[in-house]
Amino acid sequence: MIFTSESEMQWLLIAFEAIIGLMLVLGSRRQPFPTPSKRFGTLTLLITLGFIVGQSAPHPVSVSGHLATLALLGAFGIVAGVHHMMVTRREVLIAPMSGFMFCVGMTGLIIQTWPDLSLGEQWAGFFSLIVLAASQTWLVFRGLLIGRLPLAWSQAGMVALQRGQLDGTHGAISCFEKGWDADEEHLNPMAYLALHRIYLFMQDVEEADKWLDSLVDAGGENAVAREWVEAIHDCLKSIDSNAAKSLPVLSEEE
Structure with a gap:
């Protein structure tokens, strides 16, 4: 890794996952129907707990595994969160929090593979990151800033x-x-x-x-x-x- 060791990066990602899970669980109290965000936050914390236990194993989950998990969990959360935010209009917390996970996961995966990409693939990855940032900005603005229900x-x-x-x-x-x-x-x-x-x-x-x-x-x-x-x-x-x-x-x- 560029700035830190593999183990330190793993713990950094675990801390990030735990923070997102806690924010979902605690923030659910401010939602009109707290069950969806509380359940998703609990799921995130359980996955994080699994990663923490796995750190003591001879071969813990790699950084790539953490990033892939964040991307997959974030993608699922975005779909569910946008549905709740735009269709059922019962809560606005899952979508932006999942967006953070998805952005971190996808950005990390792109950075890891960056040296092996061709020039065209690097430009495609760069524009993908711009789209991710713009989409996450919209989720935060729509969900956390004007998300009255x-x-x-x-x-x-x-x-x-x-x-x-x-x-x-x-x-x-x-x-x-x-x-x-x-x-x-x-x-x-x-x-x-x-x-x-x-x-x-x-x-x-x-x-x-x-x-x-x-x-x-x-x-x-x-x-x-x-x-x-x-x-x-x-x-x-x-x-x-x-x-x-x-x-x-x-x-x-x-």
């Missing part, structure tokens, strides 16, 4: 409400408070109405009035589908039918 947070809030979990990091209140977005204003009344009803249910009139004002500014209850309102009321009634008596009575549909 208002619809997913509202969905997570409804799931928490169905479970009777109002408070906490992934409680209904916390989720619905993140379920609005200036770019998707049609979602805002849904979150505001849910918060208004929850605080009424909790007998917190001051907070309920605050969210009612936000609801009115966003178009009022008429801007929310009746099915959503009924679902909120039904969930709260299932938690405590007596406390739910403080909720407004829904008018019958004509």
Whole structure:
């Protein structure tokens, strides 16, 4: 190797893999649906643990093996992460973190084979690295910088409400408070109405009035589908039918 020994480079890559795995597991707590990123982070940590155990073997995994693993795991993560980020829109962490792994793996493999490449192959490798860098920049920008998920947070809030979990990091209140977005204003009344009803249910009139004002500014209850309102009321009634008596009575549909 150019700057370090084979063993030191192996440990450096192991540390990188462990950092990515930890970031996925810890960062999953900030996602509306933490399971995908937590599972992928756990998988990464298990693979890293295998590499750590393998370091004590007579023939540990080579640097090329580490780089190939990073490239393959990163490629799988990018496909799954982009699906979650663009299609299901339930989390935005897997794609950029996997992109880092893929970039490190592919860049390392290209550098290792660089002296054996022809001039044309070196130019192709150079442009490939540029494409990798540009793609990773987009993943970071799209996922980590502007990756708001208002619809997913509202969905997570409804799931928490169905479970009777109002408070906490992934409680209904916390989720619905993140379920609005200036770019998707049609979602805002849904979150505001849910918060208004929850605080009424909790007998917190001051907070309920605050969210009612936000609801009115966003178009009022008429801007929310009746099915959503009924679902909120039904969930709260299932938690405590007596406390739910403080909720407004829904008018019958004509």
